[in-house]
Amino acid sequence: MKTYYHYKGVLHVHSTYSDGQKSIPEIAAIANELHLDYLLMSDHNTLQPKMDGLEGWYGNLLLGIGSELNDAEDKNHYLAFNIPKEIPFGLDAATYVQRVKEEGGFGIIAHPDETRAHIKAYPPYPWTIWDSQDFDGIEIWNHMSEWMEGLTNWNKFWRILHPRRSIHSPKKETLQRWDALNEQRKVIGAGGVDAHGFVHRIGGVLPMRVFRYKISFRTIRTHVLTKAPLPKDNAQKALQLIYEALRHGRTFVAHNLLGDASGFRFFAQSDGQRAEMGDTLRGNSNSMIEVQTPADRVLIRLFRNGQVAGEHTGRKARFDITQNGVYRTEVWRGKRPWIFSNHIRIQNAEHRRT
Numbered sequence: 552m553k554t555y556y557h558y559k560g561v562l563h564v565h566s567t568y569s570d571g572q573k574s575i576p577e578i579a580a581i582a583n584e585l586h587l588d589y590l591l592m593s594d595h596n597t598l599q600p601k602m603d604g605l606e607g608w609y610g611n612l613l614l615g616i617g618s619e620l621n622d623a624e625d626k627n628h629y630l631a632f633n634i635p636k637e638i639p640f641g642l643d644a645a646t647y648v649q650r651v652k653e654e655g656g657f658g659i660i661a662h663p664d665e666t667r668a669h670i671k672a673y674p675p676y677p678w679t680i681w682d683s684q685d686f687d688g689i690e691i692w693n694h695m696s697e698w699m700e701g702l703t704n705w706n707k708f709w710r711i712l713h714p715r716r717s718i719h720s721p722k723k724e725t726l727q728r729w730d731a732l733n734e735q736r737k738v739i740g741a742g743g744v745d746a747h748g749f750v751h752r753i754g755g756v757l758p759m760r761v762f763r764y765k766i767s768f769r770t771i772r773t774h775v776l777t778k779a780p781l782p783k784d785n786a787q788k789a790l791q792l793i794y795e796a797l798r799h800g801r802t803f804v805a806h807n808l809l810g811d812a813s814g815f816r817f818f819a820q821s822d823g824q825r826a827e828m829g830d831t832l833r834g835n836s837n838s839m840i841e842v843q844t845p846a847d848r849v850l851i852r853l854f855r856n857g858q859v860a861g862e863h864t865g866r867k868a869r870f871d872i873t874q875n876g877v878y879r880t881e882v883w884r885g886k887r888p889w890i891f892s893n894h895i896r897i898q899n900a901e902h903r904r905t
């Protein structure tokens with residue numbers, strides 16, 4: 552059996568290179584304090600921090616630099632990673648999605664189904680070109696987007712004082728869309744913090760750091776399983792390992808305030824074969840899926856092609872698989888969703904059992 556190496560990190564972070572409040576070294580120091588393994592920056596329409604040599608190891612933190620692209624109407628926000636050079640601003644979304652691919656990079660749609668409309672100062676930035684076949688993934692959960700969407704003038708003050716308690720779950724329509732897309736082709740799911748360190752002024756007087764980086768980094772984390780340990784003496788090689796895992800879908804998303812999800816595993820097996828998230832299993836009559844979690848008495852829910860296909864309460868679950876499909880799992884703690892796996896495809900499972 553192959554060995555994979557687990558790392559936890561955050562992605563979708565803004566610095567003073569665009570509309571964030573802190574410099575990249577300051578952000579890296581915060582991430583280090585929280586013991587994150589990696590962090591991926593996404594400043595708006597710029598790769599300047601990468602050109603300035605800010606990518607690399609900061610103590611135990613590996614920091615990679617991508618860019619959040621958008622079109623002239625400020626729609627179709629796209630997190631581009633592993634791109635060697637800046638993609639010029641002003642292109643339409645289909646073109647930059649294509650360009651990222653041509654440059655050998657990969658991209659994740661940011662806040663795909665954003666609909667917030669309660670407060671004029673914060674318009675939504677949705678994705679509109681779903682017919683594109685070139686994007687690699689979508690943010691299934693975006694911390695800032697969820698917070699903003701629930702924001703009204705009535706609950707504004709409560710939310711500003713309790714930014715963490717207002718995060719509850721990804722949007723249902725995004726999860727449905729993600730499952731439907733995966734029935735067509737592999738589209739990976741990631742979590743974004745969309746951290747800016749924004750200062751929100753209550754009544755124009757008292758500045759409150761609603762989205763302090765430290766708060767954001769404790770919420771939605773994207774965990775990866777890499778093919779090799781990250782080499783401390785070679786940041787580029789280490790980043791390629793993180794990118795490979797994300798791109799392949801060997802990744803899961805977890806709300807860290809409900810617990811550290813590091814021990815979570817989701818895999819499929821049939822005689823002599825094992826498939827991880829992002830893989831395809833050529834099954835047989837002995838196919839099964841196993842879910843391991845790092846907590847007791849959690850609700851483990853298995854989904855097949857977007858529908859609940861099994862449920863179990865405990866620390867671990869095992870499900871016999873007799874139907875082909877794309878499978879993923881959700882782990883819930885009480886009434887709150889905690890962990891979201893990526894999909895595993897199972898083919899050839901429809902054999903008659905003996």
Ligand SMILES: [Zn+2]
Nearest residue numbers: 619628661676
């Ligand atoms: Zn955005």
Ligand SMILES: [Zn+2]
Nearest residue numbers: 563565619745
């Ligand atoms: Zn952003």
